[in-house]
Amino acid sequence: xxxxxxxxxxxxxxxxxxxxxxxxxxxxxxxxxxxxxxxxxxxxxxxxxxxxxxxxxxxxxxxxxxxxxxxxxxxxxxxxxxxxxxxxxxxxxxxxxxxxxxxxxxxxxxxxxxxxxxxxxxxxxxxxxxxxxxxxxxxxxxxxxxxxxxxxxxxxxxxxxxxxxxxxxxxxxxxxxxxxxxxxxxxxxxxxxxxxxxxxxxxxxx
Numbered sequence: 001x002x003x004x005x006x007x008x009x010x011x012x013x014x015x016x017x018x019x020x021x022x023x024x025x026x027x028x029x030x031x032x033x034x035x036x037x038x039x040x041x042x043x044x045x046x047x048x049x050x051x052x053x054x055x056x057x058x059x060x061x062x063x064x065x066x067x068x069x070x071x072x073x074x075x076x077x078x079x080x081x082x083x084x085x086x087x088x089x090x091x092x093x094x095x096x097x098x099x100x101x102x103x104x105x106x107x108x109x110x111x112x113x114x115x116x117x118x119x120x121x122x123x124x125x126x127x128x129x130x131x132x133x134x135x136x137x138x139x140x141x142x143x144x145x146x147x148x149x150x151x152x153x154x155x156x157x158x159x160x161x162x163x164x165x166x167x168x169x170x171x172x173x174x175x176x177x178x179x180x181x182x183x184x185x186x187x188x189x190x191x192x193x194x195x196x197x198x199x200x201x202x203x204x205x206x
Contacts, residue, residue, distance in 0.1 A: 004139070004149035006030075006068070006156035007119040008037035009054055010126070013182045014155050014164055017203045019123070023135040025149050026120070029142040032059075032068040036156045039071075039115060041184040045090045048177045052083045052184075056115055069116040084108035087186060094172050096193035103129055104186075126185050130197045152205070166203050 003024040008015055015037075018024060032038065039054040055074035059066035084105065091097045107125055112118035127134045145151075154160060168179040169192055188196045 001148060001150045002137075003152045004146055005152050006036070006038060007116060007123060008041070008156050009039055009052075009115075009119050010041045010122045010184045010186055012037065012041065012155075012184055013166055013188060013200070013203070014162075014205050016123075016126070016185050016188075017166075017200050017205050018152055018155070019127075019134055019136075020130075020132055020197065020200045023137075026136055026138050027142075027153055028069055028116070028138040029140070030068055030153075032056075032066050032071045032115075036158050038068060038119065038156055040158055041186075043087060043090050043184050044171050044173055044177075044180055044187050045086070046173055046176070048173075049180060049183065050086060050090065052086060054115060054118075055079055069114065071115040073112055073115055073118065075111070080108040091172065091186070091190040094190040097190045099193060100129060100189060126189065129189065130200075132197055155205070164203075164205060167199070169199060 002022075003018045004027060005015060005018060005024055006027050011019070039056055041052050042049045043052060044050070055077075057072045057074050059071075088097075088101075104125070107122065112121070124134065154162070164182050166181045168181075169188065171179060171187065171191055174180075185196075188199060192199055
């Protein structure tokens with residue numbers, strides 16, 4: 001069965017490991033949940049994991065429910081400029097940052113309206129950079145316990161205690177903090193470059 005995933009903001013290693021293995025399905029009919037990778041990702045800064053959080057506009061729904069695909073991004077301040085500056089600071093000394101920065105920088109200069117669409121674009125951008133085609137489709141209805149797919153939606157839970165036995169790769173600040181697994185895909189790309197796809201294809205998510 002195909003894996004079922006949420007589109008997340010610059011997906012982490014676990015997400016991309018599942019995505020590059022073959023066809024998968026993106027959930028499109030669920031309600032938005034806070035404190036998930038839907039609107040956050042982690043990079044490796046000099047002080048350890050650094051959160052990059054996307055601000056979203058709160059729903060006016062009396063019950064507080066809102067479809068994930070309908071969530072609107074807050075645009076009253078230039079948070080993308082802050083994110084890109086943090087990424088530059090964290091990875092400017094990495095082996096492949098200069099190789100990819102011109103392809104990635106325009107994303108942070110572009111205006112996006114809906115969180116779902118932006119997250120999908122971030123995944124497709126990184127797949128294009130790694131020269132791989134993602135074979136995906138979307139759900140047409142919400143299923144709490146899907147029967148036709150393998151449910152990996154829990155990978156979007158930022159508070160999950162799940163651990164992954166990912167093979168270590170060289171990271172910029174590992175001498176200070178050690179190897180930190182399952183960070184944003186950008187961490188792998190800037191450190192491993194063209195080998196990033198081979199790395200993902202060799203890992204597994206249980």
